[in-house]
Amino acid sequence: MALMRDNLRFPLPASMVRDLPGLTFSSVSRRSKYLLFYFDRGPVLIWHLGMTGQFHVLSQSSPLGVHEHVRINMENGTALCYRDTRRFGYAGLSTPEALEGHIWFNQLGPEPLGDIFSADYLIEQCRGRRAPIKSLLMNARVVAGVGNIYASEALFRSGIHPGRAAGKISRARMTLLVEAVRRVLCEAIAAGGSTISDFVQVDGKPGYFAHQFRVYAREGKPCFRCGGAIRRMVQSGRSTFYCLGCQH
Ligand SMILES: [Zn+2]
Numbered sequence: 001m002a003l004m005r006d007n008l009r010f011p012l013p014a015s016m017v018r019d020l021p022g023l024t025f026s027s028v029s030r031r032s033k034y035l036l037f038y039f040d041r042g043p044v045l046i047w048h049l050g051m052t053g054q055f056h057v058l059s060q061s062s063p064l065g066v067h068e069h070v071r072i073n074m075e076n077g078t079a080l081c082y083r084d085t086r087r088f089g090y091a092g093l094s095t096p097e098a099l100e101g102h103i104w105f106n107q108l109g110p111e112p113l114g115d116i117f118s119a120d121y122l123i124e125q126c127r128g129r130r131a132p133i134k135s136l137l138m139n140a141r142v143v144a145g146v147g148n149i150y151a152s153e154a155l156f157r158s159g160i161h162p163g164r165a166a167g168k169i170s171r172a173r174m175t176l177l178v179e180a181v182r183r184v185l186c187e188a189i190a191a192g193g194s195t196i197s198d199f200v201q202v203d204g205k206p207g208y209f210a211h212q213f214r215v216y217a218r219e220g221k222p223c224f225r226c227g228g229a230i231r232r233m234v235q236s237g238r239s240t241f242y243c244l245g246c247q248h
Pocket residue numbers: 223224225226227228243244245246247
């Protein structure tokens with residue numbers, strides 16, 4: 001294992017170089033925006049990709065990339081390489097037992113594709129709240145991992161205006177919204193994600209979900225459902241795209 005530098009956004013844990021060699025990867029999963037690398041024993045490696053971080057599996061003989069900061073050589077002759085142009089990524093170590101209590105995880109709401117995220121759950125979270133539904137959908141304490149694109153798309157598909165007060169949405173419409181969030185995320189995953197600028201899949205290919213956007217980045221273009229012009233507004237500093245004719 002080689003670190004080409006000792007910090008990214010934050011210092012890299014020095015114990016990585018001491019503790020990880022000799023371990024066998026057992027699985028890779030994700031919680032919120034963090035990748036979790038599990039091993040046959042010992043620590044869990046937690047990794048946030050920041051804005052431009054990418055992992056690639058390459059041959060060990062491939063030359064070091066300009067923005068390659070970490071390389072983990074594996075017994076089968078391949079190397080797991082971390083590249084990050086802007087170096088906003090960061091990493092940490094925990095143990096499987098301590099993970100949910102880790103400072104990066106202990107405030108997080110449930111995963112949108114997990115069992116806890118349901119209409120009942122979302123209604124409970126939104127009860128009495130006047131904040132716009134889009135802001136609550138993007139609040140990681142409410143639900144972890146519904147980003148700006150997917151919040152806009154799910155609200156369009158469920159016919160809910162993004163500015164509507166979260167506490168004033170009926171159970172029937174919340175049910176549609178939860179289904180739409182799950183569907184949009186599953187479609188995006190199947191399409192390999194959404195490449196807007198930097199995102200690529202682990203094999204270096206872009207994600208194609210952008211071809212399926214119904215509102216996102218379509219300001220002024222006709223709505224696929226009603227033909228009206230898609231509008232854009234700014235909420236909490238982020239662009240929201242919606243159709244006034246289809247979303248109430
Ligand atoms: Zn429309």
